[in-house]
Amino acid sequence: MILQILLLVGVSSALAIDIQRIVFIVLSQENNYHSKLAENLRKDIISQSQTLFGETPIVHLSHIDFTHFATWTILPIIPDLSNLHKDNASWIFFLQDYTKINLNTLLNIFENHDPEEETWFGNALYDQESTIIHHFAFHEDPTFFRYPNLASGFAISTPLLNRIAKHWEENTIEVSNFSIDIAHELAMFIWNDGNGPMIKHESALCSKLQPHCSTFPKPSHLCDTLVPLTSIYFAVKTYHKFHQDRVPVVKNTWGKHTPIISFFSDKEDIFIPTINLGIPNTENGHCAKTLAIIRYVAERIEANRDIKWIVIADDDTIFGISALQRTLSCYDPENKVALGERYAYDIREPTGYDYITGGGGMVFSRPLLKDLAAVCRCPASHSPDDMLLGACAARVGVSVTHVPGFHQARPNDYAAGYLETHEAISFHKHWMIDPIKVYEKWFKENDEMLDEKFVHNEL
Secondary structure (H helix, E strand, O other): OHHHHHHHOOOOHHHOOOHHHEEEEEEOOOOHHHHHHHHHHHHHHHHHHHHHHOOOOEEEEHHHHOOOOOHHHOHHHHHHHHHHHOOOOOEEEEEEOOEEEOHHHHHHHHOOOOOOOOOEEEOEEOOOOOOHHHOOOOOOOHHHOOEEOHHHOEEEEHHHHHHHHHHHHHOOOOOOOEEOOHHHHHHHHHHOOOOOOOOEEOOOEOOOOOOOOOEEEOOOOOOOOOOOHHHEEEEEEOOHHHOOOHHHHHHHOHHHHOOEEEEEEOOOOOOOOEEEOOOOOOOOOEHHHHHHHHHHHHHHHHHOOOOOEEEEEEOOEEEOHHHHHHHHOOOOOOOOOEEEOEEEEOOOOOOOEEEEOHHHOEEEEHHHHHHHHHHOOOOOOOOEHHHHHHHHHHHOOOOOEEOOOOOOOOHHHOOHHHHOOOOOOEEEOOOOOOHHHHHHHHOHHHHOOOOOOOOOEOO
């Protein structure tokens, strides 16, 4: 019957694959904007399948169909997928909510792989140099190891899915408490020190739109009216030892495009100027300092109803202000929203939670910032501030939202193919790079085209 339908609609008989044996998993998010993206993608996959085959495939939206708080990390839902589909599926195909898909040509790729084998395929990335975000794995030859480009989509055969599920349930101590780059961590878990397969590369699963692509990430776009810069408050955390090196980088690059920016330090410096909230500096964590900043800002914005978004940045965060403006146009500032690069802590435990990693910048809507100011308490002054804020957000019922353009590390810490999948919004660290050159390469041109004229304001 499938073959007859294919011939009737003029599709090659090479595509004689049962679409209902492919289960699609959209790695969706609770945020309204992202849930709409995911639902639109689900409808598109179903519409294409019905046009081609007259069949309706199984399409899961992960944040709806699975109960785990960190479905985006994939591994915790593998046992559920195995239980649901070990008998009715040949392949599980994962994709992001912003992945575009040509179902007709995608099926050609499945014809090249045996669903009876333990195998998986996708757009395979590799590190050009060992990187901290992958714990410097394979430092002798970082190009050896391959991992999937999630925005391009990737497929896992059911036999491999079942083996991963068993391995996940039986080996509870092999996974780190922290989920940082799930693509790399998933590939490491599957590879299992060489006991499992490495991902196979498929060039038609693309990191950007090209003529031969079966999948590709949808380019970033302006969702609504451009968010005014005067509605964004930037709070920069610094320390007196960095007043002469890091702070000038901020002020001479992205900071000069921000009408409302404050620098918070352990010492007052009238030449910057800085604000001293009386919190001594700590070597790490900075929970007390960040929470003091949040409370300070929450009080001050009561007198300025125009401020809708609050950005908390390190003094070695490198921003693209124009890119941030366009990104914020997709989100409703009247809702409780936390945006940035999402990490997770303790995905095996019911007490686990997601959080926005601080170095890439943490963005909060006005209503959520006020909640965080009221609810959050630091266990110690040096507790990790970003983790504490993630736990607090979970306590008030807010799921943090991942935006791939925020980056906790430097550009050279990411595979080039990964950086092609989205517009960069930020990078982090001045270590062994020239931050001015990073800004000039990634952000300067667009930032200098900002139309809005302003003078700097202090709250």
